[in-house]
Amino acid sequence: MAMEDWKVDGKKEEEQEQEQEQEESEQVVNPWVVSAKEGGKIDYDKLIIKFGCQKLDESLVQRIERLTNRPSHVFLRRGVFFAHRDLNEILNAYERGEKFYLYTGRGPSSEALHLGHLIPFMFTKYLQDVFRVPLVIQLTDDEKCMWKNLSVEESRRLARENAKDIIACGFDITRTFIFADFDYVGGEFYRNMVRVGKHVTLNKDPYFRMTRDVAPKIGYQKPALIESLFFPSLQGQAGKMSASDPNSAIYVTDSSKIIKNKVNRYAFSGGQDSIENHRKHGANLEVDIPIKYLGFFLDDDAELESIRREYEAGRMLTGEVKKRLIEVLSELVERHQRARSAVSEEMVDAFMAVRPLPNMFA
Incomplete structure (x- = not known):
């Protein structure tokens, strides 16, 4: 390569890095921080490109209505859930009569949920109802114990309190299993954690993106994902809802x-x-x-x-x-x-009991 070519290529690379830095300074979206530059709006089109998603368009909404023979949820009609990964694959499987299950979770770090916390559970209840499928809800009390400097006992207590708010959303106990990490990690679950850990480096983006990357490497199908808009603070869309305020x-x-x-x-x-x-x-x-x-x-x-x-x-x-x-x-x-x-301690125990789910796909 000639020196001039190198200069041109080097300049292009430098410009690309500057553009990326400028874009990242305009908005930051990761599991811990969501912010837009100078109080601006989050550019969801850029997020779709950056995270490799597909837009959840009207044709998909109509397909869900057709397959379930039920009206779409208000969160679908209004684009609150706006993007997905491989949702069509799940709908194809459902149309072929194959089985799937739902998974979501909550990091129990506060006594009570706010409305932003409720949104994924409200939508998950709709999905469970219209597709009549099982649901697994994970409470990561161990993670919050370590990251929020909570005692083990307090983290476990908050997990049960949060479970009551989740159960109050109306999930079907015959199709729903809720578990907390401190109570459940061990056995085959822990063995799967070790299998996953062997494919993860410290610079991996956590949660679902990591899951989709690792799943095929250990012999599982990639999970399909569906993403929602961020629920804004009362003080404005650039603000962040905080337990301290x-x-x-x-x-x-x-x-x-x-x-x-x-x-x-x-x-x-x-x-x-x-x-x-x-x-x-x-x-x-x-x-x-x-x-x-x-x-x-x-x-x-x-x-x-x-x-x-x-x-x-x-x-x-x-x-x-x-x-x-x-x-x-x-x-x-x-x-x-x-x-x-109306949610008793006995009801929490029932949802969190390791048991067969007789009506999983009924």
Whole structure:
């Protein structure tokens, strides 16, 4: 290679590195941090490319409806779950009459879940119901013990408390197995961990991407994945829900009074600074948190579209949108609290018992 060629190639490589550094500085998405530059939006199209996903488009939503003979979940209709890996492979298998199971989990590091934590479990319940398949839920109490500096006893206690919130989502006990690592790791499970560990280096991206990389190497099929949008903090989409700031999120333990106070005081508004300006210019729906939360939790598509249209035009005020959101969230949380109060220690034991699941695919 001539010197000039080397310079050109070297310059191209340097420019590519600079572009990558600039892109990474604009948004960071990994298992621990989700942030966009200067309060901007997460670019989900870039995430799809970066993580090698496929867009979950309308044709897939319609195929799920056709195969299950059930209406699609609101999270599918509105693109809350927006990307996937190999979902078509699972649907192909289902269409051929083959079996599959669902897997999800929770790292139990807090006493109560917030609404963002509930979203994957609400959607998983829908998948279990419409496909009538078994579900495995892993509680990584060992991981939280080590990373959050919790005692073993406290980590195990939080796992059971979180299990109660998960059970309250309405999962079918005849098709659901919940386990906590501290209680379950050993035997064949531990042997599989060692098999996986032999194919993992310290620079591996954790969780599901690693699973898909390793599974074929130890003789298993790659799991199909489905990914959702990030659920924003009350203070704005650039903010992060944090246990250290109880006003950044709505928790399933919040009373209606607390929900009303949090939404009215802390939910970031895209409305204008005066009624006159709002009537004239309307709301900025791109940054308005009440509208975003209604997009997750208001079931009625027609009502949501009406609110968006009237609010954006300035005919509906911020206070009116927040009032409707308070109603929706209060009903959701109160319903969850009623279901949670009915979950006994014996019920937790039953969900976490190692046992046959007689109706797994019934």
